[in-house]
Amino acid sequence: AAATEAPKWKLNNGLEIPALALGTYLGFDEHGVMTSTNKQLRDTVVSALRLGYRHVDTAAVYQTEAEIGEAIAMCVANGTVRREDVFVTTKLWNTRHGRARVAEALKDSLKKMRLDYVDLYLMHWPVALNEDYSFASIDYLDTWRGLEDVQRRGLARSIGLSNFNRQQVARVIKEGSVKPAVLQIEAHPQIVQQDLVTYAQSEGLIIMGFSPLGSLVSRFGMEAGGPRVDDPTLVEIAAKYNKTTPQVLLRWLIERKIIPIPKTVKQSRLVENLNIFDFHLTPAEVATISAFDSNKRFTFPSFWQNHPHYPFEKIKNPIRDPFGRK
Ligand code: NDP
Known part of the structure; x- marks a missing residue:
């Protein structure tokens, strides 16, 4: 298998971040968040590190931290990588x-991952919830001060935000003491969010893009229209570079200076998703792909939309929280 490493980009605090991350959210079914069986995720992360992946994205709520930690420990023990070669991102869940x-929540994550620091700690949502998933009236700025604290203590090298809108990012920048290093948002051809991206990048934040394969892959039956894997426009661009359409979408994010976070548990796709650093798209091709924009999200928790800090546009008929223990 071809070994390659993603380039590293500079964060606004002087540290570096690898420009491609392995996603590790395994999805959900009627029982809640799905977990890996037979250590499938651990073995995927081991393969990824062997292939040259240097950044893993997880979150407390994904329930994948333990297997990621086990994989890193194995790879450090056998000399595949040193701890400092791997960039680990995890996220604070809404109930904490x-x-x-914040420090206690992060310590729980660190313990599961067998690490003494994470490279990046993100506030997963601006929305605070109680244990029973009822709304909590905690201001995300208060929580942000907790992230600043754990960075000061060395438990997180960098800190940032996820699923914040432009006004919320601006407020953290204005009222916080530490500028967020990263903003993680949904990013694929149907949700281009160029305004938010341009704003955050102009403030010096690095953007990480989740669900980068968008409508190319199946999403638990969710339909948002959008280009499929055999879309003629994408196929034509892919053919020109001898690449696949998923690779073209990942490269489209790189051209926009966004870190893609593709998730896969398949060896061949690990290789495919990493091999995007030996070609470029033209500005016209970037614009062609951006023209798929329909402002459609797959991560759209409208069941929180009456929360005072809900980040997205409200809809007429919000869906029920599949996991809410109301
Ligand atoms: P992705 O866009 O990464 O799509 C993942 C799906 O695509 C999986 O079903 C995978 O299947 C399949 N796939 C992966 N590579 C290929 C390929 N080359 N060709 C065809 N199919 C492929 O979506 P996610 O929603 O998982 O997002 C990625 C990551 O972003 C998450 O894992 C998580 O780390 C992060 N995230 C963060 C959120 C946040 O709120 N901050 C929200 C959602 C995601 P298979 O595994 O079988 O290969």
Whole structure:
């Protein structure tokens, strides 16, 4: 298998971040978040590190931290990588907001991952929830101070935000003491969000893009229209570079200076998704792909839309929270 490494980009605090991350959210079914069986995820992360992946994206709520930690420990023990060669991103879950509670939440994640620091700790959502998933009235700025604290203590090298809108990012920049290093948002041809991207990049934040394969892949039956894997426009661009349409979408994010976070548990796709650093798209091709924009999200928790800090546009008929223990 071809070994390659993603380039590293500079964060606004002087540290570096690998420009491609392995996604590790395994999805959900009627029982809740799905977990890996037979250590499938651990073995995927081991393969990824062997192939040259240097950045893994997880979150407390994905329930994948333990297997990721096991994979990193194995790869450090057998000399595949050193701890400092791997960039680990995890996220604070909504039920653990509040300045005084952040350190404990992060310590739980660190313990599961067998690490003494993470490279990046993100606030997963601006929305604070109680244990029973009822709304909590904690201001995300108070929680942000908790992220600043854990960075000061060395438990997280960098800190950032996820699923924040432009006004919320601006407020954290204005009122916080530490500027977020990263903003993680949904990013694929149907949700281009160029305004938010341009704004955050002009403020010096690095953008990470989740669900980068968008409508190319199946999404638990969710339909949002959008280009499929055999879309003629994408196929034509892919053929020109001898690449696949998923590779073209990942490269489209790189051209926009966004870190893609493709998730796969398949060896051949690990290789495919990493091999995007030996070609470029022209500005016209970037614009052609951006023209698929329909402002459609797959991650759209409208069941939180009456929360005062809900980040997205409200809809008429919000769906029920599949996991809400109301
Ligand atoms: P992706 O866009 O990464 O799509 C993943 C799906 O595509 C999987 O079903 C995978 O299947 C399939 N796939 C992967 N590579 C290929 C390929 N080359 N060709 C065809 N199919 C492929 O979506 P995600 O929603 O998982 O997002 C990626 C990551 O972003 C998550 O894992 C998570 O880390 C992060 N994320 C963050 C969120 C946040 O709120 N901050 C929200 C959602 C995601 P298979 O595994 O079988 O290959």
